[in-house]
Amino acid sequence: MKSSMNDTVIRVENLGKQYKIGLQQGSGLQSRYRTLTDTIASLAVAPVRALRSGFKRQPNARQRNRFWALQDISFDVRRGQVLGIIGRNGAGKSTLLKILSRVTEPSAGWAEIHGRVGSLLEVGTGFHPELTGRENIYLNGAILGMKRAEIDRKFDEIVAFSEVEQFLDTPVKRYSSGMYLRLAFAVAAHLEPEILVVDEVLAVGDAEFQRKCLGKMSDVAQQGRTVLFVSHNMSAILRLTEETIVLDRGRLAFRAPTPQAVDFYMASGFSQAGERNWEAHEIPAEAAPFRPVSLRVRDARGRPVDSLRSVEPITVEFEYTLDAPITGLRVGIYLLTMRGEYVFASFDTDDPGLFERFGARPAGHYISQGVLPANLLNEGRYVLGVNASSFRIRRYFQDEQALVFSVDAAGAPGKQWPEPRVGPIRPAIEWKIERI
Amino acid sequence: MAMNDPATASLKTPIPPPLILRPTRGLAALNLRDLWIYRELIYFMTWRDLKVRYKQTVLGASWAVLQPLLQTLVFTLLFNRAAGFAADTGIPYPIFSFAALLPWNMFAHALSTAGHSLVNNRSMLTKVYFPRLIIPMSPVLASLVDFLIAFGVLIGMMLFYHFDPAAGYNIHLTSALWTLPLFLLLALITTLGVSLWLSALNVIYRDVGHVIPFLTQIWFFITPVVYSSQAVSAKWQILYALNPMVGVVNGFRWALFGTRPAPGPMLFASTLVAFLILVSGLFYFRNMERTFADEI
Numbered sequence: 001m002k003s004s005m006n007d008t009v010i011r012v013e014n015l016g017k018q019y020k021i022g023l024q025q026g027s028g029l030q031s032r033y034r035t036l037t038d039t040i041a042s043l044a045v046a047p048v049r050a051l052r053s054g055f056k057r058q059p060n061a062r063q064r065n066r067f068w069a070l071q072d073i074s075f076d077v078r079r080g081q082v083l084g085i086i087g088r089n090g091a092g093k094s095t096l097l098k099i100l101s102r103v104t105e106p107s108a109g110w111a112e113i114h115g116r117v118g119s120l121l122e123v124g125t126g127f128h129p130e131l132t133g134r135e136n137i138y139l140n141g142a143i144l145g146m147k148r149a150e151i152d153r154k155f156d157e158i159v160a161f162s163e164v165e166q167f168l169d170t171p172v173k174r175y176s177s178g179m180y181l182r183l184a185f186a187v188a189a190h191l192e193p194e195i196l197v198v199d200e201v202l203a204v205g206d207a208e209f210q211r212k213c214l215g216k217m218s219d220v221a222q223q224g225r226t227v228l229f230v231s232h233n234m235s236a237i238l239r240l241t242e243e244t245i246v247l248d249r250g251r252l253a254f255r256a257p258t259p260q261a262v263d264f265y266m267a268s269g270f271s272q273a274g275e276r277n278w279e280a281h282e283i284p285a286e287a288a289p290f291r292p293v294s295l296r297v298r299d300a301r302g303r304p305v306d307s308l309r310s311v312e313p314i315t316v317e318f319e320y321t322l323d324a325p326i327t328g329l330r331v332g333i334y335l336l337t338m339r340g341e342y343v344f345a346s347f348d349t350d351d352p353g354l355f356e357r358f359g360a361r362p363a364g365h366y367i368s369q370g371v372l373p374a375n376l377l378n379e380g381r382y383v384l385g386v387n388a389s390s391f392r393i394r395r396y397f398q399d400e401q402a403l404v405f406s407v408d409a410a411g412a413p414g415k416q417w418p419e420p421r422v423g424p425i426r427p428a429i430e431w432k433i434e435r436i
Numbered sequence: 437m438a439m440n441d442p443a444t445a446s447l448k449t450p451i452p453p454p455l456i457l458r459p460t461r462g463l464a465a466l467n468l469r470d471l472w473i474y475r476e477l478i479y480f481m482t483w484r485d486l487k488v489r490y491k492q493t494v495l496g497a498s499w500a501v502l503q504p505l506l507q508t509l510v511f512t513l514l515f516n517r518a519a520g521f522a523a524d525t526g527i528p529y530p531i532f533s534f535a536a537l538l539p540w541n542m543f544a545h546a547l548s549t550a551g552h553s554l555v556n557n558r559s560m561l562t563k564v565y566f567p568r569l570i571i572p573m574s575p576v577l578a579s580l581v582d583f584l585i586a587f588g589v590l591i592g593m594m595l596f597y598h599f600d601p602a603a604g605y606n607i608h609l610t611s612a613l614w615t616l617p618l619f620l621l622l623a624l625i626t627t628l629g630v631s632l633w634l635s636a637l638n639v640i641y642r643d644v645g646h647v648i649p650f651l652t653q654i655w656f657f658i659t660p661v662v663y664s665s666q667a668v669s670a671k672w673q674i675l676y677a678l679n680p681m682v683g684v685v686n687g688f689r690w691a692l693f694g695t696r697p698a699p700g701p702m703l704f705a706s707t708l709v710a711f712l713i714l715v716s717g718l719f720y721f722r723n724m725e726r727t728f729a730d731e732i
Contacts, residue, residue, distance in 0.1 A: 019730060099457060102565030104729040110458035117565075125563045128484060130491040135484075142480040143564060171491075 009114045009195060009226045010077040010100065016108035017070040017095050067281055069095045070250045073109070080224040082217075084237040084244035084258055086265050089399050090282040091247040093230045097197050100228070115194025115226075116145060120213060124184030129173035133164055133183055136172055140187045154190045162186035189216050196220045199230045214240065232400050234262050234340030249281075266338050266383065266404060274304035276403040283397070289324035289363070290388045290396035297384065297405050310379060310409045310426055314372040318386055319365075327360040328393060331368045334385035334400060335377075343382070343424045346370060378426035379409035460726060467722075470567045477566055481574035485549070486581055500582040501589050504541055508534045511662050527693050531593050535692050536661040536685045538590060539623040542583040543630075543681060544652045549575035550631035551648045554639050558732050568725045569718075572635040576628050583620075594692070610694040619687035622710055626680040629713030632721045639724065639732050660685050665697065677702035680710035 070092040077083050087093050098104045101117045126143040127136050137158055141151040151158075159165055162183040164175070172180055189212075198217055217240060221227050231237050237244060237258060244261035246254040254264045276295045283291060296304045296319075300312040308314050316333055332347035348368040349355035385400035409415055413428050471478075490496045508530050516529040550572040554561065557571050638644040659681040660668075668676050676682055683706025689695045 098562075098729065102455075102457065103562060105459055105726045106457060107459050110456055113455045113457065119564070126557075126560050128488055130488050131484065135487070139480050139484055142474075142477045143560060143566060145474070145566065148476050 007078050008076045008112075009079050010228075011112040012076065012100075012109070013074050013111070014109035015070060015073040015096075015099065015106050015111055016068055017092070017099060017104070018066050018107040019069050020066055068107075068250050069281075070099070070106075071108075073247075073252050075245055075252060075255060077226055077228070079226055080221070081243065082221045082227040082229060082241045084241035084261070085228060085230045085247065086232070086234075086237060086244055086261070087247035087253075088282070088401055089284065090249070092250040093247055094199065095250075096247070097199050097228065097230060100195075101197055113195065116191070117195045117197060118144065118188065118191040118193030119197040119199065120185070120188055120216070123188050124180065127172060127180070127184060130171055132171055133162075133168045133175070136183070137187055140184065141191075144188065144191050146191060158186045158190050161189065185212065193225070195226045195228070197228045197230075234266070234338075236340075238262060238339070263338075266381070266401070274298070274306045274403075274405060287388075287397040289322055289326065290329075291321040291323060292386065292388070292397055292399070293319040293321060293365075295319070295384065295386055295402050297403065305405075307406050307408055310377055310407050310412045311374055313374045314377075316370045316372065316384065318368045320368075320388065321365050322361055322363045325360065325362045326390065326396070328390035329359065329361050329388065329396075330355070330391065331366075331388045332386070333370065334387065336383040336385060336400065337424050338381050338383065340383075341424070343377075345387075347387075375412065375428035376425060377407045378421055378424055379407050379412075380424070381406045382424075467567065471569055474567050474570060478570050478573060478577070481570055482577040482581070485574050485578040489578070497585065500585040504534060504537045504586050505589065507537055507541075511537075515662050527695065528597055531590075531597055531693075532664075532689070532695075533662055534590060534593060535688050536659075538583055538586055539620065539684050539688055540656070540659060540661045540681065541586070542579040543623060543627045543684075544656070545582065546576040546579040546627045546631055547634060547652055548648055549578070551634035551638055552645060553631075554635045554728065555642070555645070555732065561732055562729050568728060569632075569721065572631045572721075573628065576624070576631055579627070580624065590692075610691065612691045612694065614691075615687065615699075616691040619684055619691060622680060622687065622707060623684040625714050626684065626710040629710065629715075629717040632717030633713070636717075636721045636724045636728075639728055655679070655681065658682075664695075673702065674705070677705045678709050680706045680713070682706060683710075 069090075073092075073096065085093050085096065095104075097119070099106050100111060100113065101119055124140070126140055128139065131139065137155065138148070138151055142148070146154075159168065162179075162185075164179050164183050167175065167179065172183070175183070196217070198213070214236070217227055217229065221240075227241075229237065229241055241258050244256065244258040245252055246261055246265045254261055256264065274297050278292045278294065294317075296317045297308060298315040298317065299305050299308050302315070318331060318333065320331065322329075330347040330349045332345060332350075334345045335343040337343060348370065349358055382405055383401050384403040384405065386398070386402050387395070388397045389395040409421075409426060412426055414421060414426075486497075490499065493499065495502065511533045512530045515533075553571045553575055554568070560566075561568065561571075634644055634648060658676070658679055665676065665682060665686055683699070683703050686697055687699055687703065690698055
């Protein structure tokens with residue numbers, strides 16, 4: 001190593017990852033695997049296909065069933081840097097982290113890593129329900145790459161951090177989920193890797209757990225270690241990282257100081273005015289049987305537009321397909337500001353009468369349409385997210401940044417004063433002035 | 437951590453050399469270095485497999501002994517009187533079959549556990565890096581531990597038959613006893629080789645899970661566990677010896693009791709096949725390893 005390179009802990013050059021279609025994102029929920037019958041069937045069909053095509057060479061036959069989840073990614077990370085990684089669903093964030101943590105191999109390019117990579121995503125990996133807390137600390141530590149002596153040395157610290165002293169010799173299957181998570185996190189947090197990878201930890205656990213995760217991240221960063229932070233939560237990204245890269249459809253779209261990167265991400269990529277269409281590769285396998293098709297915002301005249309008026313009602317239309325019936329389904333929208341703060345959330349079956357009629361939906365093609373009343377939103381840009389779930393049973397699909405639109409306050413109350421108004425809403429308040 | 441004083445800092449694992457991640461093509465390097473670095477994980481995983489297997493059982497690890505004992509009892513009741521099963525060997529049937537059951541059970545147990553090991557540890561494979569070889573290796577090593585426990589019983593049985601005058605048998609330690617570890621090694625090579633093949637195949641074709649019990653059963657019949665390999669007619673002997681477990685079982689009996697057939701040229705065939713299975717298994721496994729996390 002040249003001494004000038006000593007400060008670079010991660011170097012990525014033209015990195016790419018190709019997946020076979022249908023194999024992407026082995027989430028465990030819905031693993032797709034071949035059976036011998038499939039292979040035999042395709043072998044049997046192959047000669048017929050060859051005859052039909054007259055033995056013409058099909059150079060793309062192999063390529064057709066593959067797609068690049070990640071392509072031509074190059075960047076480097078300095079020691080002690082906290083780098084944010086943002087991008088929409090299917091942009092390749094998880095794939096990138098999987099390659100950097102050696103879970104899967106790249107298909108092209110290379111990456112150079114200086115130091116141990118630890119991940120807060122790995123919390124509880126290899127925990128066995130039948131083993132005691134003590135036994136799982138050692139097992140999990142070894143899986144994460146710690147030496148036995150290292151675990152011995154940190155054991156008391158791990159136990160203190162996890163607050164499960166009295167239950168150390170109880171099988172973890174008898175733990176509450178909070179205890180389980182605390183113990184698992186305690187082991188992962190004491191790995192002390194040179195490079196820490198954090199992927200959406202904020203999505204799991206309670207507020208206390210999330211606070212611990214974020215606290216640990218800032219600790220790690222202050223020790224001069226390197227952190228890669230992947231999140232959909234723009235306010236967390238803005239708070240915790242200095243620099244951020246934006247991934248878009250497997251490519252590196254932008255790299256800049258975090259505020260610029262977040263602005264770029266929020267403003268770009270939503271090319272179609274007032275409309276968002278989902279392509280097959282953007283829909284995770286675990287969404288099935290729910291399949292999002294498109295999301296539109298329409299103005300008072302019913303045109304899908306990017307810019308809407310505050311004083312007119314706004315119609316939100318979410319079009320989707322159910323490949324199989326779903327019971328207890330609710331399809332909803334989130335509205336967020338550009339800084340990632342929620343304005344509101346609403347579901348199509350919030351009305352008990354509608355839930356009665358549409359809670360159980362047979363397979364088919366649907367549109368859920370909602371009308372936001374006039375005089376609701378202040379001027380500015382807003383992010384529309386979608387969610388399809390069965391309450392407390394399963395979340396089928398969620399995209400918190402599905403569509404961006406802007407609101408113009410022309411004609412809104414108070415517009416005679418040319419000043420921006422604070423807050424995301426601009427209701428028409430009924431004022432009454434009395435002289436008493 | 438606030439507790440990072442210089443004393444503990446100096447104890448920290450040194451920063452490993454830079455790691456280059458790039459696509460590997462063809463027969464990927466076996467990367468045995470990583471296996472060495474992660475040797476403690478092999479120990480912990482084996483220990484976990486053993487621990488979990490006997491958790492919440494009344495009899496615990498004594499099952500490692502009880503299982504072959506009960507099998508021997510059944511075989512003795514079924515086959516002791518049947519003609520030709522232990523003919524000409526001159527040793528009591530229980531000990532004749534028990535000595536063969538030890539390596540056989542190691543093989544059969546390892547196959548059924550290792551075959552499913554990658555699929556069962558899916559969450560580990562998709563979340564964290566470690567040499568994947570460890571996953572099918574640890575059930576094989578756990579079966580070896582069971583073997584060693586049950587081996588103690590074999591010694592007890594040999595003493596019993598040695599000192600029991602009424603039995604009329606004469607069991608002495610043979611001078612070939614030193615070769616026993618070599619036959620155990622042959623059994624391990626075979627077991628690991630087949631386990632690697634099955635576990636990797638099972639990731640892609642879940643059919644393998646359904647085939648394993650059937651495969652084990654067929655393999656049991658073509659291995660001289662309940663009968664003597666001399667019962668197999670001469671013209672089939674060469675084909676028969678291609679089964680490495682034949683070499684193992686015959687070797688065990690020969691090394692322990694001096695029973696025929698003594699290892700001959702056939703043993704080379706067995707050994708060669710065992711090595712072929714292991715080496716091809718290693719390469720197949722390494723080759724598939726690149727896509728485990730994507731396909732599982």
